Amino acid sequence: MTEPSDVQTTNGFLLGGRVRYAQPRNGFRSGIEPVLLAACIPASSSQRVLEAGTGAGAALLCLTSRVAGLSGVGVERDPAMAALARDNVAANGFERLEIVTGDIARAAENGLAGSFDHAFANPPYHPAGGTPSGISARETAKRAHAGLFGVWATSLGTLLRPRGTLTLILPASALPACLLALDAANCPAATLLPLWPKADRQAKLVLLRGIRQGRGALKLLPGLVLHTAEGGFTPEAEAILRDGAGLPF
Numbered sequence: 001m002t003e004p005s006d007v008q009t010t011n012g013f014l015l016g017g018r019v020r021y022a023q024p025r026n027g028f029r030s031g032i033e034p035v036l037l038a039a040c041i042p043a044s045s046s047q048r049v050l051e052a053g054t055g056a057g058a059a060l061l062c063l064t065s066r067v068a069g070l071s072g073v074g075v076e077r078d079p080a081m082a083a084l085a086r087d088n089v090a091a092n093g094f095e096r097l098e099i100v101t102g103d104i105a106r107a108a109e110n111g112l113a114g115s116f117d118h119a120f121a122n123p124p125y126h127p128a129g130g131t132p133s134g135i136s137a138r139e140t141a142k143r144a145h146a147g148l149f150g151v152w153a154t155s156l157g158t159l160l161r162p163r164g165t166l167t168l169i170l171p172a173s174a175l176p177a178c179l180l181a182l183d184a185a186n187c188p189a190a191t192l193l194p195l196w197p198k199a200d201r202q203a204k205l206v207l208l209r210g211i212r213q214g215r216g217a218l219k220l221l222p223g224l225v226l227h228t229a230e231g232g233f234t235p236e237a238e239a240i241l242r243d244g245a246g247l248p249f
Helices: 033-039 058-066 079-092 136-142 148-158 172-184 235-241
Strands: 009-014 019-024 048-052 071-076 097-101 116-121 160-171 189-196 205-211
Touching (some): 033 058, 033 160, 033 205, 033 235, 116 148, 148 172, 172 205
Parallel strands (some): 048 071, 071 097, 116 160
């Protein structure tokens, strides 16, 4: 029996109704990023996955909905958000998911151990000098302190089995720092997939995957165009966001 969250929430769905999803009425609210992130994790049934900064659990829930038989752990340092993620896990009947309240930077203190097949995150990436949010929970979820990418990559990489994958969704501007962080964590970058807002626009977001103890050159994939010229989602994006399709990566 999970402890109910006391956060004021709105109730909705992800993946076209496949996943029940409550999130804070105010503060940090999920966009399409966690759904896209979940779609590209190459997990299979019976494997074990780990998400850092899981929030209300959107990515972990979407991945578990797509891959039957998966077990996973989400780590969230905000106790109220962690409680909300547990509520969402229970609402969807995903008994093999666990939400841990704690900081991924102190994985051992949070009781995380063992070997995960895949790890992933949508890390905070707004620079420390930016305009602060008036909502403390949103500020915490968005703001990246100096060295955060390195700390998260090291903590997640340490918990991966050899050849396990570490996948991040992040702004293109954060690529240099994240490439260095993955190298330092012994999870060198293997694949990069740009997310184009429209066919004629620069990519603002990218998906980046490293492989624990991996070798070989970085592969740059063609990428995914998210919106048509008219503004709606492209059929390829719609298949992921609404129909629960995977994103080949």
